[in-house]
Amino acid sequence: MTILATPLRSVATSSKTRPALSWQESLRRAIRDPVQLCRSLQLPPKYEQAATQASQLFGVFVPREYLGRMKVGDEKDPLLRQVLPIAEEAETGKGFSLDPVGDADALMAPGLLHKYRSRVLLIASGACAVHCRYCFRRHFPYEQMPHGLEDWQPAIEQIDEDTTIEEVILSGGDPLMLTDPRLAELVDCLEPIKHLNRLRIHTRLPVMIPSRVTDSLLSLLSDGRLRPVVVVHINHPAEIDLPVSMALSRLVEAGILVLNQSVLLRGVNDSAEVLSTLSKRLVDLRVMPYYLHQLDRTLGTSHFEVPVEIGISIIEQMRSRLPGYAVPRFAQEKRGKLSKQVLA
Numbered sequence: 001m002t003i004l005a006t007p008l009r010s011v012a013t014s015s016k017t018r019p020a021l022s023w024q025e026s027l028r029r030a031i032r033d034p035v036q037l038c039r040s041l042q043l044p045p046k047y048e049q050a051a052t053q054a055s056q057l058f059g060v061f062v063p064r065e066y067l068g069r070m071k072v073g074d075e076k077d078p079l080l081r082q083v084l085p086i087a088e089e090a091e092t093g094k095g096f097s098l099d100p101v102g103d104a105d106a107l108m109a110p111g112l113l114h115k116y117r118s119r120v121l122l123i124a125s126g127a128c129a130v131h132c133r134y135c136f137r138r139h140f141p142y143e144q145m146p147h148g149l150e151d152w153q154p155a156i157e158q159i160d161e162d163t164t165i166e167e168v169i170l171s172g173g174d175p176l177m178l179t180d181p182r183l184a185e186l187v188d189c190l191e192p193i194k195h196l197n198r199l200r201i202h203t204r205l206p207v208m209i210p211s212r213v214t215d216s217l218l219s220l221l222s223d224g225r226l227r228p229v230v231v232v233h234i235n236h237p238a239e240i241d242l243p244v245s246m247a248l249s250r251l252v253e254a255g256i257l258v259l260n261q262s263v264l265l266r267g268v269n270d271s272a273e274v275l276s277t278l279s280k281r282l283v284d285l286r287v288m289p290y291y292l293h294q295l296d297r298t299l300g301t302s303h304f305e306v307p308v309e310i311g312i313s314i315i316e317q318m319r320s321r322l323p324g325y326a327v328p329r330f331a332q333e334k335r336g337k338l339s340k341q342v343l344a
């Protein structure tokens with residue numbers, strides 16, 4: 001028995017099963033040209049001009065790992081819709097604005113957002129491994145955010161002074177765009193702060209480029225004093241291929257609590273069928289569905305909006321099909337509230 005068990009385990013974690021490209025190399029090879037995106041998926045030519053036009057406001061960025069999960073020739077592919085610039089982005093949409101959730105009011109120090117009791121959010125990096133067209137941060141003034149470690153000092157001092165803060169959320173952009181040594185420097189500044197217990201990371205990188213889940217990242221998170229929580233962002237079950245499921249398992253096996261958040265998006269995941277499939281896949285990977293977010297009303301994203309009532313009905317249908325723990329909370333962020341608002 002023991003003779004069998006050992007080799008099986010080592011096969012499963014052998015380096016041969018990991019992607020050969022480094023994650024930085026994958027970032028360098030990502031698609032930034034809208035025409036190239038359209039052509040590599042063999043979309044009808046009419047998409048090229050619209051994509052070029054719409055990408056002037058918010059550029060295209062799609063890792064090849066993600067592109068590889070899309071169906072060639074399918075202009076309705078749910079992964080493609082998340083990243084392809086289209087003419088509808090020019091629509092203004094009533095109630096859609098540049099800062100719909102009041103981030104500017106919550107900025108306490110450069111890069112530090114404090115909206116809710118006991119936790120603060122640090123914009124650890126302005127960059128992302130993908131440009132999601134529906135993103136509420138597409139207009140965020142990232143260039144004004146901290147770049148070097150010295151720039152972080154005011155934020156770290158504020159966290160140090162406020163003993164009600166128990167959890168620091170690294171967000172962005174995507175905090176895992178920082179290299180492991182840079183991330184370690186930031187974590188080293190937070191660990192000595194005694195009232196902190198948890199370190200949460202909001203990231204899409206393990207999904208976009210699964211090789212980002214490096215051994216050094218795992219040890220950085222699991223060997224530290226702060227309890228690690230990683231919140232990934234997956235909207236559709238087709239985003240989870242074998243390398244992604246392996247990256248998620250590596251996080252879970254390192255003792256990290258892994259949660260998922262999705263955004264409810266028209267034409268991507270606005271059905272109980274799709275979201276139930278996603279939840280089941282997540283749970284089977286030991287990733288807990290956390291939030292399903294109602295879209296923030298950011299300028300240029302109105303074509304993604306699903307009415308709140310439909311979101312509530314989707315959640316009700318999911319509740320009738322799935323175990324309770326597999327149903328995410330349907331939540332909305334409202335300016336000036338003490339927490340996210342749970343709608344269902």
Ligand SMILES: *Cc1c(COP(=O)(O)O)cnc(C)c1O
Nearest residue numbers: 113114115116119120121169340
């Ligand atoms: C969403 C958010 C959080 C985290 O909220 P949870 O409900 O704990 O997930 C914290 N700070 C800010 C500014 C946020 O937008």
Ligand code: SF4
Nearest residue numbers: 128131132135173204
């Ligand atoms: S912040 Fe998140 S949702 Fe926005 S572009 Fe980056 S990865 Fe996508």
